[in-house]
Amino acid sequence: MKTSLIQKYNVPGPRYTSYPTVPYWNEANFTEEKWVQSLQKSFAESNSENGISLYIHLPFCESMCTFCGCNKRITKNHSVEETYIKAVLKEWSLYCKVLPEKPIIKEIHLGGGTPTFFSSDNLENLINGIFSLAKKADNHEFSFEGHPNNTTYEQLQKLYNLGFRRVSFGVQDYAEKVQKAIHRIQPFHNVAKVTFWAKEIGYTSIGHDLIFGLPFQTLKDVIDTVEKTNSLKPDRLAFYSYAHVPWIKGNGQRGFNDEDLPKDAEKRELYETGKLMLSQNGYHEIGMDHFALQSDSLHKASENKKLHRNFMGYSASKTQVMIGLGVSSISDSWYSFAQNTKTLEEYYQLLEEDKLPVVKGHILNEEDLIIRKHILNLTCEFETTWTSESLYFDEISSVLEDLREIENDNLIVIEGNKITITEAGKPFVRNICMAFDLRLKRKSPETSLFSMTV
Structure with a gap:
């Protein structure tokens, strides 16, 4: 190029x-009442035919990764789990009260933060609590993000038993100097272990997330990372450009200097080389930054022109309604967007007052x-x-x-x-x-x- x-x-x-995009939302024209009306309209149009999607944000992480732009709370105190799940289920109950009939859930995605920060029992309580007020679609697709360092066999098995068939593991890069720079020390052995566990249990779509353009990352590092990834043969891959946005996330993305980042032609060579290697190993480019094997549902959806994209990323199934639960989550009724408060304290307070924790949005x-x-x-x-x-x-x-x-x-x-x-x-x-x-x-x-x- x-x-x-x-x-x-x-x-x-x-x-x-x-x-x-979020910075161009017309917040002045948005109210919670308009959001609920929009949601009810879209739900009535689509629930019985296509069901709805749920995105559940689980914000806790035990340590800070300096490449990450997500909303998270750093803590090693796992007593926060039950309080948070109770709040999420309260939010879900408030939504179910305004919906005209019992929702049929086609998609669930657990994102973060680190969803596998939560114990397998608490993850089970969360999902069972969701379905105490909802039905499960026959052709459902449930997925979650796992941290290779702390995902356990028990978590994988329990979520599989609850209907989850897709898991994505954050890899980023295997070079030690890159991992130190982004504060994400994660040996290949850990990724291989959880990948093999997921295959053994029966997950039908295992994904790895890779990033190019990270600090100190070289062409040799990308080649090594993609070779190791190919040896594990995940079903789908995200190969993202590192988004350097320290002005948004403050000190969380200042663990290195700007001059440590590969730029322009150097950065693009990382992508082009990785993309070529993935193509040579059977991965097809199915969308912006995403690749999948021919056997994966994402590739099949792309071939059939049924691929969809929303705040959860690319999806093989399209729903008109996506409800975001948890702190900072964004909901989408197709006709409008609504975002929850970004602070845990305000999130808990609004739910205590029996209010949806929505603080801004946009009516399309x-x-x-x-x-x-x-x-x-x-x-x-x-x-x-x-x-x-x-x-x-x-x-x-x-x-x-x-x-x-x-x-x-x-x-x-x-x-x-x-x-x-x-x-x-x-x-x-x-x-x-x-x-x-x-x-x-x-x-x-x-x-x-x-x-x-x-």
């Missing part, structure tokens, strides 16, 4: 887990919904069209004009009313989506909001 392209397009940009207007569809098409299918009235918007000609240079660089093909992202253009999906991001174009950020796109 030409260095000039990297330099040209390596600009700050959103990751597009939603549209509008008609234009938002159209642009959202285009961005989903681009990130999930690498193409989009505006032949139908439901996908046409007045500013499409301006968007196409903004894409001319990207087209001239052979990153996309524009034919009639269709845009197709080329193989060379896949690393620049975020840049292509930015051309459709009308809210971003109308009001450029005055301060740092997003990580670099490349």
Whole structure:
């Protein structure tokens, strides 16, 4: 890949887990009442046919990883587990009271923080508490994030017995100097052990998360990490660009200096080499930063154009409603977004007062919904069209004009009313989506909001 392209397009940009992106939410027009009405409308449209998704944020970690941009609370005190689960189940009960019928849950994802911070018994209590007020969809897909250092066989077995079939393990990189820099000491042996345990128990989709662009990371490190990953043959992989956003997360991402990070062409070589190695070992690029074996449900969904993307990442099943439970979680009714408070203290206080812990959100207007569809098409299918009235918007000609240079660089093909992202253009999906991001174009950020796109 030409260095000039990297330099040209390596600009700050959103990751597009939603549209509008969180910094562009119109909070002034949002109320809890509007959020609940939007949720009830969407739930009535979709629950009986497709069910709903639940994202449950479990924020506790025993130590701070300095690469992480997630909302977390560092503690070794495990007495916090029961209090937190009780609060999450209280929040769930408040949602169930406003829903017109018993929810059918198609997807659950336990994220963090570190979900495997919690004991197997407490994880079981959490899931059983959820289903005391809900039904389980026949074709459900339940997943969780596991830390290789503390995931136990008992946790894997208990969650499997509760219907979980997918687990992802955070690997990042196997080089010792990189692990020390990001404060995540994690031997290959630990990852291999939990991967083999999950396979032995019967998990049908095991994922590993890798990151390129970490401090002190070299091409040799990425090659070694991908070779070790290939030896374990996980079903799917995330191969993320490190998001350096210390202005958002404060000291949590200042465990190293900016000059310790690989940049521009050097960083892109890490990605291109890793991507080539994954391709040579049977992994298919199915979306932005994601790869899967042909046998995995994510690849099958991609082939059948049924891939979906939301705040939980890529999913093989699409639901119209996603309720986020736990501190900082974001919910999505398709017509609106709502985010919970980011502090545990306020989260507990609002629930004590029998209030949903929602503190901000956004009600999507008609234009938002159209642009959202285009961005989903681009990130999930690498193409989009505006032949139908439901996908046409007045500013499409301006968007196409903004894409001319990207087209001239052979990153996309524009034919009639269709845009197709080329193989060379896949690393620049975020840049292509930015051309459709009308809210971003109308009001450029005055301060740092997003990580670099490349």
